[in-house]
Amino acid sequence: MLDASLALVSAVECGAEGIPFARDAGIPVSAGIVFGLLAGSVLLLRRKWPIAVVLVAIAITPAQMGFLMGIVGLYTLAAAELPRRVIGALAGMSLVGTMIVTFVRVRQDMARGDLTLGDWFVPFASITTSLGLTAPPVLLGLYVGARRRLMESLRERADSLERELQLLAERAEERAEWARNEERTRIAREMHDVVAHRVSLMVVHAAALQAVARKDPEKAVKNAVLVGDMGRQALTELREMLGVLRSGEGADRREASVPLAAVGAAAAAAASRAAEEEGPCLSELDELIGQSAATGMVVDLSVEGETRSYAAEIEQTTYRVVQEALTNVHKHAGGAKTHVRLAHRVSEIAMQVENEPPPEPASAYAARLPSGGNGLLGMRERVVALGGVFVSGPTDAGGFRVSAVIPAV
Structure with a gap:
């Protein structure tokens, strides 16, 4: 709408200026008007072809028409996405053309006596008129173009x-989501290690209690005491884990208002919480093996190298691997003789739990224990997470062996 209005005004202006041009040129007035209307309407194309509009304005400058078209054309040219050298060249052509036409026109007026000023007025009028018609639209166009590009x-x-x-x-x-999955996996692994081992021992003791209740009441009482101890220990460890879960949920609620910070905290917690929590250590291995021995399992522990302390996550992982391996012996090879080996090396710690084939027939108090198939997977995940190597499988003698090596540096 704006372009059409400007083109209409420019056409009317050029048509009106075509009348004196036709008289001076000695052509019919109607021809001058038509020429002016056609030339002025070119302004309608200023956005698509700004260079053509400026060239037409320069071309009709000697006819003293197209002042509006020249001003608007220069503004559009300067505001367009064109090379500066093109804008400068066309602006210079318009400046020179306007200066020459003004110079000639003022000299003619002074020669006819229409102007009685001195000779100084001719260059002054030429320069000021050409600058006034060229510089403002070019500078304004450059500013608008730069502002548009900035926006x-x-x-x-x-x-x-x-x-x-x-x-x-x-x-x-x-x-x-990764942090939540890591936390779920860690919780599931911890729950499995805690519950499976304790409950397995309880089931074994309960089976032994059932077998000897009538024959050996004194031994039955001992087994009952052991079952109670195992149950209390399992409950204590479960309470500790549930306490950690509740504290973690509280932290998540407190950080709900800053989700990005909560995400970072959750991810860091999922990666390091296992190491920060107080858990089992290597010094408790004797007690762990003693619990299995109390069920009637023949189990021995051999330690190689100089005993030393390790990072908390290494000691916890070592303990859990031995614990789960003993649990598997209770489940799948009740009564089998088991050997636990622990080796302290320069830059790593190695462990191996190997059981011999179970006695045939199975002992009278051997219990049937269900298996979810997650024990070996959990052990492998723990060891691999610390950069270690985990191997498990049957032995040639018919038993089963679990081996793991964890870097200690």
């Missing part, structure tokens, strides 16, 4: 920032 750049940066924030939010959500 587009800021808009692009805002869009880019929005995309980056969206990407960060997606990554944060993925990281939060």
